[in-house]
Each structure stands twice: as structure tokens, then as C-alpha cells.
Amino acid sequence: MLNKEVYISRRRKLKENFKDGLILIIGNDFSPLDCEDNTYPFIQDATFKYYFGIDHNGLIGIIDIDKNEEIIFGNDYTMSDIIWMGKQKFLKELAIEVGIEKFIEKEELKKYLENRKNIRFTNQYRTDNIMYLSSILNINPFEFDKNISFDLVKAIIRQRNVKEKIEIEEIEKAVNITKEMHLSAMRNVKAGIKEYELVADVEKQPRKYNAYYSFQTILSKNGQILHNHSHLNILKDGDLVLLDCGALSDEGYCGDMTTTFPVSGKFTERQKTIHNIVRDMFDRAKELVRAGITYKEVHLEACKVLAKNMKKLRLMKGEVEDIVSSGAHALFMPHGLGHMMGMTVHDMENFGEINVGYDEGEKKSTQFGLSSLRLAKKLEVGNIFTIEPGIYFIPELFEKWRNEKLHEEFLNYDEIEKYMDFGGIRMERDILIQEDGTSRILGDKFPRTADEIEKYMEEYRK
Missing domain, CATH: 3.90.230.10 (Creatinase/methionine aminopeptidase superfamily)
Structure with missing residues (x-):
């Protein structure tokens, strides 16, 4: 990962484009080759990595403008993960390293988003992400693209266009x-x-x-x-x-x-x-x-x-x-x-x-x-x-x-x-x-x- 100040600055700059609501950026999950334990090489979603820096599957980043807080949702390592992959830094520790104090289990995301207005998210290129976001946001997956925030898309493009x-x-x-x-x-x-x-x-x-x-x-x-x-x-x-x-x-x-x-x-x-x-x-x-x-x-x-x-x-x-x-x-x-x-x-x-x-x-x-x-x-x-x-x-x-x-x-x-x-x-x-x-x-x-x-x-x- 880069220095945490890089990610803090990037998120701050993105947030300046909006007065209210929240920004939701979803990372990639593993993509099975034939079963869940045999996957294609993991490549993190570039936009998630740009703003949140963590190269791990199944994460969602939240920039909450209304509550003035930033959160990463995900499922931290279990003993089974440690047995198969060895001891690693917990995701909540990695969140701190990119300047985010709050790490919450992924199952709590749907509740966090209940009754929230102006939830901004971008179009997705992976079907599993479309289906997941559709389920937690209660939208028709066949009308997913009608619900994306084009203002968010444009803001991200403007920012990432100019390389630091x-x-x-x-x-x-x-x-x-x-x-x-x-x-x-x-x-x-x-x-x-x-x-x-x-x-x-x-x-x-x-x-x-x-x-x-x-x-x-x-x-x-x-x-x-x-x-x-x-x-x-x-x-x-x-x-x-x-x-x-x-x-x-x-x-x-x-x-x-x-x-x-x-x-x-x-x-x-x-x-x-x-x-x-x-x-x-x-x-x-x-x-x-x-x-x-x-x-x-x-x-x-x-x-x-x-x-x-x-x-x-x-x-x-x-x-x-x-x-x-x-x-x-x-x-x-x-x-x-x-x-x-x-x-x-x-x-x-x-x-x-x-x-x-x-x-x-x-x-x-x-x-x-x-x-x-x-x-x-x-x-x-x-x-x-x-x-x-x-x-x-x-x-x-x-x-x-x-x-x-x-x-x-x-x-x-x-x-x-x-x-x-x-x-x-x-x-x-x-x-x-x-x-x-x-x-x-x-x-x-x-x-x-x-x-x-x-x-x-x-x-x-x-």
C-alpha cells in the first residue's frame, strides 16, 4: 500500500464534489475458475484500490458525507483462513493503515444503508457485484444502470485522469x-x-x-x-x-x-x-x-x-x-x-x-x-x-x-x-x-x- 495520507487526500478530494449523501465503492471478490477454492488470480477493483488501498477480496468502502465518517465493510480473517493461508494482518488493522478507523462486518452493511438517501455508486463490470448491490439496495438488477450516480462517475474520472x-x-x-x-x-x-x-x-x-x-x-x-x-x-x-x-x-x-x-x-x-x-x-x-x-x-x-x-x-x-x-x-x-x-x-x-x-x-x-x-x-x-x-x-x-x-x-x-x-x-x-x-x-x-x-x-x- 501507499502512504495512508495518499488515500486520505484522495477520499477528501472526492468528497468535496458532494454536499450530502454517501459514496459506496465496492471492491472485487474472488472469481471462481471451477469452484470457490480454485479461482482466477485476484485483481482488486482499481477504483476501490485508488481510494481505499487494500488488496483484499470482498470489501466495500463507504464515504459517508452526512455522518462525516469513512468505513470499510468486510469479513475479517477466521481461524480457518489462518490455517490455510497463514497469519496475516487483520483487515481492521489494514483499514487503519489507509486512514480509516471503522471496520464493520459486511453483514451489517444492509442495515447501515436502510432509509439513507443519495446513496451514490458507479456502474459495475462484474455480475456478482451487480447482484450484491441490487440485493442490499433493493433495486431491480435488470435496471441497475438506471440507478448509478453519473455525477460520481464523472468526479472519479476527473480525479483519476490527472496522475499524482x-x-x-x-x-x-x-x-x-x-x-x-x-x-x-x-x-x-x-x-x-x-x-x-x-x-x-x-x-x-x-x-x-x-x-x-x-x-x-x-x-x-x-x-x-x-x-x-x-x-x-x-x-x-x-x-x-x-x-x-x-x-x-x-x-x-x-x-x-x-x-x-x-x-x-x-x-x-x-x-x-x-x-x-x-x-x-x-x-x-x-x-x-x-x-x-x-x-x-x-x-x-x-x-x-x-x-x-x-x-x-x-x-x-x-x-x-x-x-x-x-x-x-x-x-x-x-x-x-x-x-x-x-x-x-x-x-x-x-x-x-x-x-x-x-x-x-x-x-x-x-x-x-x-x-x-x-x-x-x-x-x-x-x-x-x-x-x-x-x-x-x-x-x-x-x-x-x-x-x-x-x-x-x-x-x-x-x-x-x-x-x-x-x-x-x-x-x-x-x-x-x-x-x-x-x-x-x-x-x-x-x-x-x-x-x-x-x-x-x-x-x-x-
Whole structure:
């Protein structure tokens, strides 16, 4: 846990948004794999951990504005727990360590909430939490979302959007572990091994730092599959490996990076050309990001770099502005440029992508590609987010568009077809908007260009 003053300050700041009522924040419980004693790894709800800090299952935090008190409800350890898990600090002791004096058994919560007005809670992503809250609040679970406090959701998003100094340090720690995951893959990749052998090495790295991985590792020679989770292919010289992975620090903060590197240690000329275009897209975005600019604007500028370079390769034609406004470039990059990052890898998207990534009143585009833009709003000091441009040659999408004669005025389908065996390349780094409004890439120095990757692999690969 962090220093208790951090949690006290966070709760105080949240409470300042409301004049009366109470705030209820529910933590996660264990999620059974097949029975209650065999569960998935426990990950605490990020909002509960942000305000209450305790990494334990089955807890509910109360910030009672009317009574001017804060309480954690839960069930403390029993002798059976101690027998199976060993002696641990009691939860009431942990509550004191995060600045809360009152710890009450969970069974008393329903009584505590009786006849209370303005009970504020957020939307939930776990069915068991929806059912539990519905039962103690006497609401229809099928109408649960009609009862959430959108004012509370907005207040939490505003607060968590701006990262504190301690959070930046934790995220940077996670980013550096993430970088070691990527460097280890570059050192250990070789022709003849299965993808899952490389995944095993990647996922071993965070364990060395008492960390975990922040999402399921994406690793494949088929980089055109954006979020590939099958790792059965045998790697061979000439293949590119796309690795998208991240570490979760022991304090619950995430890293998220993507690299694309050659199995042989050397890019082919065609691979290097595409990698350089992706790098140029990244560099243009990094050049633009600052406090006050909208991320949608940054996304579109990166897409213009894509279109300009695809014209040079004779894969596209027409005016760059027209290409991007039409959405024709999305054949090669059908996703957005990035997303918020923090205690979850797509930070706070449990509150709704539109609420987290868009300014109030702004609607998402329905255009293919642009509709997948998770982050569009104006950037501000303290934001942490990803920049992750990519270029992909997706045979199924190519065939669909060509058969439908989509954007024929901008796409040279005969030339594009020659790249259908290419795969895909993505480059992703984690970015902070600093106090002076400028941006910086988080973490230690890391090979980024094709030449730097080749140099690192030549020097360090096993």
C-alpha cells in the first residue's frame, strides 16, 4: 500500500464534489475458475484500490458525507483462513493503515444503508457485484444502470485522469518492467521455436519484480491480427514478431508497450520500409501531443503521415486530406492511436469509453477506423496515455473492400495485393503530459528504430 495520507487526500478530494449523501465503492471478490477454492488470480477493483488501498477480496468502502465518517465493510480473517493461508494482518488493522478507523462486518452493511438517501455508486463490470448491490439496495438488477450516480462517475474520472507524482513513479516502474519483457523477447527469439516458448519467457519477467502482467500477452508472427492470443506457430527467419504486453506493478499500476522485431535479427528492406513509416507516424504524434490539443487531432495527423507514405509506395493515390477524411487509410490502420493508461491498461474504461476518452457532448464517429478511437478528448497535465500507430495488411479485410469496390479512387488494390503476406507492424509507448504542458515517453532508454532494434539484437541475443 501507499502512504495512508495518499488515500486520505484522495477520499477528501472526492468528497468535496458532494454536499450530502454517501459514496459506496465496492471492491472485487474472488472469481471462481471451477469452484470457490480454485479461482482466477485476484485483481482488486482499481477504483476501490485508488481510494481505499487494500488488496483484499470482498470489501466495500463507504464515504459517508452526512455522518462525516469513512468505513470499510468486510469479513475479517477466521481461524480457518489462518490455517490455510497463514497469519496475516487483520483487515481492521489494514483499514487503519489507509486512514480509516471503522471496520464493520459486511453483514451489517444492509442495515447501515436502510432509509439513507443519495446513496451514490458507479456502474459495475462484474455480475456478482451487480447482484450484491441490487440485493442490499433493493433495486431491480435488470435496471441497475438506471440507478448509478453519473455525477460520481464523472468526479472519479476527473480525479483519476490527472496522475499524482506517486502514480507517475509507479507507472514508470511498470513501464521499465514492461521494457524488460520486450528486451527479453528480442534476446531469446530464434528460428525453430514456438511462439508460446517466447511468451513463457516474456511472462516470466514481471515475476522477477513481484509484478504481474497487466493484460493477456499478444505475441504473433501474424501481426495483422490486432489482438492475437494464439501462440502455436513455429517462428522462422524472415518472420516478424509483434509483441504487445505490459507489466502490472505490485501497487497496481500498468505498463503497455508494443514492439515488432525480426526473428533473424535483421529486417528485410520491405519490412524496414514499413517499420520506418510506423516510426514516422509515432514521431509525428509525439511531436504534437501537449496540454490543450485534442487526441483526435493527433490521431488524424498520424493518419496523414500514413497516407502520404502509402502514396510513395503506390499503394494509395489522391490527395492526403481527401484520403484521411474518407477513411480509406483505415484499410491499413483500423484502430485508434491510443488510450488512457493507469491502474488498468485501458484506464477507467469500465466507466464507459465515451465517458473516459471523449469530452462531454462529443460523439464518437461512425466511420470505420475512426469509430475505434478510444481517446479523442483534449489532453491535460497529468494525463498518461499510449501512442500506438500501426500498419497491417489484413487479407480478409482487403478482399472485402476490393469486392465491394470501396475507396477505389484512393486504393491501388493490385499493388496492395502484393503485400498480403506481410503481416503487420505496431509501435507503442506510454506518454505523460508534464507540468509544463509538454510530453515525454515514460521509462528508460529503449531501442525504437529499426536500426536500433537490429543493433540491440546483434549485441545481446542468445
